[in-house]
Structure formats: structure tokens, C-alpha cells
Amino acid sequence: MAHVVTAFLRNRGRILLTRRSDAVGTYSGKWAGVSGYVEGDPNDAEDDARRELEEEVGVTEATLANTAQPMHITDGEREWTVHAFMFDVNHRDIAPNEELAAVEWVHAPVICERDTVPELWPTYRRVAPTLETVQTDDAHGSAWVSLRALEVLRDAASDAESWEVLVSFGRSLRDARPSMAAVTNRVNRVLADAAGDTEALCQRAAAEIDAAAEADDVASAEAAQLLRTEGYDHVATLSRSGTVRAALEDAGPSVLVAESRPGLEGVTVAESLAKKGLETTLTTDAALPGLVADGAVDAVLVGADAVLSSGDVVNKVGSYPVALAAARADVPVFAVCARDKIRGDDTVVGEEGGALYDGDLPITVSNPLFELVPSDLADGVVTEEGRLDSDGVERVAAEHAELARWDESTSSGADAGGDG
Template sequence: MDVARVGEPVEGDADRDDTDRDEADTGRRIHPVLVDVETCDGTDASKWEWIAPPSLRSRSAVPWLWAAYDAVRPTVETVTADTTYGSTTLSVRALEVLRDEAALASDASRGDADAADGEQAEATAAERVRAVAREVRAARPAMTAVTNRVNRAVAAAEDASDGFAATVADAAHEGIERASEADETAAANAADALPGDRIATLSRSGTVLAAIEVAAPAAVLVAESRPGGEGVGVAEALADGVDVTLTTDAAFPAELARWDADALLVGADTVLPDGSVRNKAGTYPAAAVAAREGIPMLVVTATDKISPDADVEREAWPGDPLYEDEAAVDVANPTFDVTPAACVDALVTEQGVLDPGDVAAIGADHRARAAWTNE
């Protein structure tokens, strides 16, 4: 169990919605804590179900539960600042932000019973939701999954008969479930496609981790993956039951052959229309050496990471970790690089292995869903 966020204390006598108020709980102080835990099946309970957090506002629940969640729920700011997780997780966080804000906007629009004012309230709610969608897209412009998944949720509401905000909230929630299913299927497909039992990888991809767990190779080689060094955490996560070797980024390409890797398996932050792959810095040199040494490179990713256009957003870390003294030295500390399609032996997704035509067609679908941004 990992602590994700700790919120400011919530006062029990604060001015809260009636759905949160309980006279017996006034005067209490609640300390909100959001934790990441493994999924539990709830078999100890007589009745249970998964629900979207906004529904806490209209259900009978533990007093002040919504107020506590509200203090720790994901925001545009937390999505922007996160340097721990990859684009898959952050795209889900972005959808959670959109879902929660859309649900709140929908609730607010229903508060006006007058028909004329109700129409205006709905229009105001729709504009608020579009503004949040733009903000959350802009939070991580380099992560295509964030953009595509937010676009899908908003596009679903453009011609909806129900309220715009409510439809976006539902579509965002469905998008979260779809993302999980896509990653699970892609990981299983990648596990089936992996040759041999000595697998090399870099950076942190939840889909790659899942594929390795399913494939159960005998040994894994992991690059440290600076900037950020998230490869260390990956090595630790895999160390139970697998022979894991952690190496530096500089040594990783040469180690592929020396270590006798059967395959290089990586994730993707973005797949460009020509099939090239934007991923953590260090992927390209590793892929180039793998190609020279005859080591197959597999990229596992969800189709929502296929970009509708060829533009590449540059995202870089601060220069401080590299150089902090006073000489006139420019520091380049990029987060990502782009690996040409020629270096990729298989692009594995929830739809199976894609060819260039598949990539182009999926990119066109994503482009169509972005039409709302031109309004």
C-alpha cells in the first residue's frame, strides 16, 4: 500500500453540502489520505460494488466521505506535476479529473428548476467542462494517451441527448475502464509475442510490467532510466521470483548483447503516424544497438497512444540534476526520444500486432475526435 496524497484536514463543522452533513459529526476533524492498493475482491462483505467517486454525493455513505475524497482527488495540478508514473497511469488520472469536474458541473446545472435558467445553467456547465478538458490536455501535451482519451470523452457528448456535463462524466468513467482493459489485453498479447526468456527493458511502463509478469521470463535486464531513474523501481518490482540485473543508461545498449538478451521490450508514450515511437530517453540508442545485434524490439502499447499527427512535443527535466555550478554550460536533459519505425520489429496493442496501415487508420479516428477543440 502506497500513500498517493495527503489532504488538508476537513473540519466537521465546515460549510459542506447537505449530502455530507451529519449532525453527529459536526466538530470533528477528518484527515484525508489517498492510498494506492492492490484490488480486493470484497468477499468479506455481504454486498459491494465499484462506484465512481462523484456518486458518493448522492449515496448513503460514511459521513464526510466525499469531503475527504474532494481534498485528495486528482487535479490538473497533480497531473502536471507527476514525474513518477507513465502516460498510461496519467491518462487515467486525467480522466478522473474530467469525470469529477464534469459530475460537479452537472450537479450544479440541475440546481436551477426554471426552464430558461436551466438551459443557461446547462450551457454554463458545458463550457466549464470544455475548459477543464482543455486544461487537462495541456497539463501533459507530450502524452498522446491523455489527449486522445480526453478527446473521446468530450466527443461522446457532442451529440448526446442527455446533459453535456453528465454525458462527459459517464464517458470519462467508461474511458477509465476501457484503458484498463486495453492495457491488460495488450500486455497478454505482448507476453505471447516475446521470444526467449531473457528480456531487456527500460523506463517504467505498467503494460510492460504486466507483460513481463505474464510471460514469466527467467531473467530481466533493466536500465536505470534517467532522468527520473524509474528503472530502479521497476527492477525492485520484478526482483521477487525473477533474476533481475539493473544497469546504467550508458551501459544498457552494449549490455543487450553481452547479457544475451532475447528481446528488447518497451512501452510508448506516443506512436507517430509513420510508426516511429516516442518513449523515454535512451530508447533510440538501445533500439539501434538491438537492430544491429539482431535482437528483436517489441513495443507494447494501447492504441490510444497513436498520435493523430506527426508533431512531437518536447518535454525535458530541469538541468539541476546534471549541472548546478556557475559556468556558462547549457544543459539538455530530455525526457523522451524518438525511435524510427525501422527499428521496431512489432508494435503490439490490444488489437494485436499493427501494420503501418492500421496505425494510420487509428490515427485518423483520433483526429476526428479532436474536432471539438476547434469550436
């Protein structure tokens, strides 16, 4: 039985499909991922997947997002053991070789509409994000997690047996990360707009993925413009916000980055900025407030897991002391995020990190992941609409509160049906 790899490349919620040319020995003209034979030990099939990415589409830098147990496929007299992988890439620039007749970045359910190699959709589903992905991810910011949530909803709609089942699953997905407003608002928008139609929901989720990715890009561009216009040449940040990182890379100031314990995601931010040529200093979480208070920077830029309707910002623990230090030094603090991170209410939902103590003594552990930065310590929320004041935040919050009402009408309809 031949061992093969199928690698899916993902960027901004879309995956790369390739159509095999007449130069290949099997399945010419069929759509597939990036695929090829395992030439070495099947236990090291990731090496083969990366080789195929380089040879077929010219991709040398890709982050492994997921893999799965090998899948056995029988197609007539052919038998295959498929090793599937999902890789994230930060651009869509590819260089197809002669083995590919066409390439296209698509939303994954398009697989079901194409003439593909055997079992391509089940192969994709084995490495696609899941509800558990959304629930348990502690390595990425809420913008990233919200895109994964939308992908999960889109793919579920493609497979859904009924609207009722899909709605129940949608509620679980919406509530998977209650501290992350972008997950809640974006799932709510899709379910509200679909209005009971599973096919419409799949299409609406796909459109929302594209819109969400664009919103983050525009928000980062707005923040970069703010830094340039105001002449902020020395900026502090913490945690890992892709939107903040993109803004800093665009504006190009010197950056002071906190390490962000316990995940140390600040280290990866510092590495990314340094690779872009920015003057970068990495410090400890505990040291950052003192450095800000001593005048090491002229602005603080943070992301946001949520912005309350009051204008208060919910972000990773460590944000509040930095904001206090900035206020003491008269240094402005800006939160940068897509408008979908503005909650429709003032509910603060906490999440706990890992245990700090595993001894036998009766010690209560408090290890919150997020904390509140009051609105009087924040000098503005920068979104794709530009810098929002308190009235702007309230307006967006009211829109998001309205979106959440889809569930009220759905529940009322279900109750009415049950009474009949």
C-alpha cells in the same frame, strides 16, 4: 473534538465504498470510505489509516497516493477532525469484517448519489487527483497518468456549473501533458462523445476509465503471448511501463532492466519482477546498449509515451541507443502500449527534466525526457489489437485525428454565438 481517518482505496480508476453495519457506534447504514478513530498522535494518522485498512477490509499492501490537511466537520452536536488519504492497490480482493454491511467498487461521483457519512464527497475531493497531478507527475508512465486525467475530468463533470466551464477545463486537461498521446486521445474521446451534455460527460469518462484499464491489460497479454510464441527467453527493458511489466510477469523470461535515471524507476521495475520470481538483472542506462549489442538478450520490450502516425515511437531517453544496439545485434525491438498512445499526427512534443547545472557559468542545459525511435528500428507496436504494422498504425492515427475535431466544432459554435 474526535480525530478520525477516512481512507479511499483506488484500483483501475474506481474507489471502494463501504456501508457501515449495525456493529459500529455511529452512522450505521451510511456509506463511507474505510474509516476509524485516530488512536495515537494525529500527526501519525497514516498509521491509523493503514490499521483500519487491515482490520476492516484485509488490505496490508497499499501505496499512499495522496493525503490532505485535516478537515473539520460539524454534524449537529458531533464534531470531527477528518484525516483523509488516498491509497492505490493492485487488486480488488478484500475481506470485509463485521463493521461493514456491504462494499462496492464504484466511480467516485456515485458518492453523490448515496446516503453517506457527513461531507464524504468534499473529503474525497481533497485527496482526488487534480489538473496539477496530471501536469507534474514524473514518477509514472503515460497509461497511469491518462487514467488520472480521466478521473479528474469525470469528477469535474460531477461538479460543473456549465458546459462552457467544463470545456475550458477539458482543454487544459487535454493539453496538460502534450507528449503523452494517451492523455490527449482519451480526453478528446470523452469530450467528443459527450456532445455538450455534462451528465453524459461524467458517464462517458467513467466508461472510458474502465475501457482504458482493460486496454492496457489486453495489450500486455498480447505482448506476453508474442514473447512465448517467438521463444524470447531473455528480454531487455527500460523505464517504467506498467503494460510492459505486466507482460514480462505473464511471460516469465529473464529480464535485463536499466535503472532509468534520474528517477531510477527501473529499480522499482526490477524489484517488482524479482518479487514475481523472474530472474532479474539491474544495470545502468549507459551499459544497457552495450549489453544488448553483445547478445545478452534476444528481444527488447519498451513502452511508449506516444507512437506517431509514421510508426516512430516516442519513449524515455535511452530508448534510441538501445534500439540502435539491438539493430546491430539483429535483436527485435517491440513497443507495447494501448492503441490510444498512437497520435493523430507526427508532432513530436518534448519535455525537459530537472536542471543538470546550477553554477554561474553560461552553460546551456538540454535534459530531454523523451526521444524518438524511428520506425525502421522498431519491429512492431503491440496493442490490444495485437501487433500492428505501419498500415494498422496509420488507421488508428486517422481515428484519433478525427476525435480531435470536437474542439473545432465547439470553437466554431462559440464564435458563431459571439457574432450574434
